[in-house]
Amino acid sequence: MKTIKVGLLGLGTVGGGTVDILQNTMPEIQRRLGQSIEIVIIAVRDLNRPRSVDTAGIALTDNTFDVVNHPEVDIVVELMGGTGLAKELLETAIKNGKHIVTANKALIAEHGNSLFALARENNVIVSYEAAVAGGIPVIKAMREGLAANKIEWVAGIINGTGNYILTEMKKPGADFAKVLKVAQELGYAEADPTFDVEGIDAAHKLTILASIAFGIELQFNKVYTEGISKVSADDIRFAQQLGYEIKHLGVASRAENGYSLRVHPTLVPKEVLIANVNGVMNAVMAKGNHVGPTMYYGPGAGAGPTASSVVADIIDIIRWKDQPKADQVPALGFAADQLESAPVVSIDEIECCYYIRCLVKDQKGVLSKVSAVFAESDISIENVHQEPSSEKADDAKLVLITNKVKESSINQALASLAELDAIDGDIMRIRIETLG
Ligand SMILES: NC(=O)c1ccc[n+]([C@@H]2O[C@H](COP(=O)([O-])OP(=O)(O)OC[C@H]3O[C@@H](n4cnc5c(N)ncnc54)[C@H](O)[C@@H]3O)[C@@H](O)[C@H]2O)c1
Numbered sequence: 476m477k478t479i480k481v482g483l484l485g486l487g488t489v490g491g492g493t494v495d496i497l498q499n500t501m502p503e504i505q506r507r508l509g510q511s512i513e514i515v516i517i518a519v520r521d522l523n524r525p526r527s528v529d530t531a532g533i534a535l536t537d538n539t540f541d542v543v544n545h546p547e548v549d550i551v552v553e554l555m556g557g558t559g560l561a562k563e564l565l566e567t568a569i570k571n572g573k574h575i576v577t578a579n580k581a582l583i584a585e586h587g588n589s590l591f592a593l594a595r596e597n598n599v600i601v602s603y604e605a606a607v608a609g610g611i612p613v614i615k616a617m618r619e620g621l622a623a624n625k626i627e628w629v630a631g632i633i634n635g636t637g638n639y640i641l642t643e644m645k646k647p648g649a650d651f652a653k654v655l656k657v658a659q660e661l662g663y664a665e666a667d668p669t670f671d672v673e674g675i676d677a678a679h680k681l682t683i684l685a686s687i688a689f690g691i692e693l694q695f696n697k698v699y700t701e702g703i704s705k706v707s708a709d710d711i712r713f714a715q716q717l718g719y720e721i722k723h724l725g726v727a728s729r730a731e732n733g734y735s736l737r738v739h740p741t742l743v744p745k746e747v748l749i750a751n752v753n754g755v756m757n758a759v760m761a762k763g764n765h766v767g768p769t770m771y772y773g774p775g776a777g778a779g780p781t782a783s784s785v786v787a788d789i790i791d792i793i794r795w796k797d798q799p800k801a802d803q804v805p806a807l808g809f810a811a812d813q814l815e816s817a818p819v820v821s822i823d824e825i826e827c828c829y830y831i832r833c834l835v836k837d838q839k840g841v842l843s844k845v846s847a848v849f850a851e852s853d854i855s856i857e858n859v860h861q862e863p864s865s866e867k868a869d870d871a872k873l874v875l876i877t878n879k880v881k882e883s884s885i886n887q888a889l890a891s892l893a894e895l896d897a898i899d900g901d902i903m904r905i906r907i908e909t910l911g
């Protein structure tokens with residue numbers, strides 16, 4: 476039986492999971508492939524560190540270039556992260572004629588356009604299923620399974636750490652910092668967890684999803700990005716009382732003059748399936764013009780699920796690599812010369828309903844002053860909830876749900892609201908999506 480040789484960059488959470496699968500599930504993989512896969516070399520940072528997996532028979536090196544220049548390696552699997560050295564290594568590997576598997580969404584979102592072009596020149600494949608929604612085969616589903624459709628929009632819970640934190644925060648007394656620490660211990664978080672909490676990781680993934688949905692170039696720096704760090708336990712509770720769950724969503728949709736790409740906390744009606752996706756689970760919805768709304772669900776982070784996608788990509792490359800044109804499924808699912816560099820519109824252009832929370836002085840006539848501000852901007856209030864503040868004796872917590880309005884109108888109203896004497900402190904605004 477023929478053996479394909481693989482080299483790994485990085486032996487952390489996902490690297491360890493990949494070694495584990497290739498060691499323990501090889502008989503089944505051989506039956507699928509009719510060939511075998513062998514890891515011949517792994518680059519690690521510290522050669523003396525104890526390993527969670529058995530590396531007997533595999534060469535370990537602390538020089539990453541040993542992997543990308545290794546004469547026997549057919550496929551380089553990049554699982555070290557970062558966008559500096561990782562980019563240089565993959566460029567070298569591609570020029571050396573090696574195929575690439577990576578779980579690195581930051582690298583693909585920020586440098587995918589040039590990496591894919593280099594790969595085409597060198598007739599090698601760059602696969603990145605693990606980069607978006609961990610173990611869910613969503614890249615394959617969208618690039619291949621939905622190929623008959625014009626995709627109208629994509630929306631997803633695409634950060635496992637963030638969804639885990641929001642889910643745990645529903646429990647009474649949950650502490651944000653402690654919950655994040657558990658997510659890190661479980662191997663879900665990025666090396667810098669602010670990427671998870673502040674939405675940067677989700678923005679990387681949304682960039683990729685938007686490109687494969689619409690056939691546009693990767694444009695990470697155009698994504699509007701808001702994290703979950705300002706969402707309070709109060710917001711989660713109020714949302715639930717009003718019939719919603721708060722989810723951190725990435726949303727890519729067609730706009731009048733281009734596309735809208737945004738990541739932010741979102742109120743989603745409880746009865747919508749995606750509102751019930753909890754813990755480390757992710758879900759991506761894609762609406763095609765023929766198929767209608769579809770949803771892909773599964774674990775979004777962690778060693779086993781992510782490595783499951785990494786190994787599936789290795790298998791896919793082995794199946795395709797000796798075809799005359801190796802990248803028969805183009806990297807972004809559209810022929811490379813058909814990609815558009817379409818404009819991404821400002822967040823001010825979107826239209827939705829809003830959840831507004833603020834602290835108001837518990838005085839007569841406050842509600843009418845607040846309503847007057849919204850009326851001036853032609854915004855109607857669909858729902859109001861008020862309760863005494865437990866923290867400030869003379870204040871009340873006020874929650875409003877607006878009708879569907881333009882972001883620029885709500886910004887104007889919130890600026891006027893902030894100027895009212897009756898408003899105490901910051902105003903929280905969360906967008907609402909019904910995902911119909
Ligand atoms: N953990 C997840 O659930 C998950 C899911 C999807 C994608 N990813 C992505 O997979 C990649 C790896 O993530 P991880 O969670 O396994 O991270 P990790 O920190 O557990 O592992 C990365 C490993 O790479 C090694 N490394 C870094 N620089 C190196 C260098 N110069 N030389 C040798 N070794 C080096 C580190 O020592 C570490 O062991 C990242 O791009 C991440 O975004 C992670």
Ligand SMILES: N[C@@H](CCO)C(=O)O
Nearest residue numbers: 634635636664665776
């Ligand atoms: N840190 C990422 C890993 C998976 O990409 C997450 O929590 O979703």
Ligand code: NA
Nearest residue numbers: 604607608611
């Ligand atoms: Na995936």
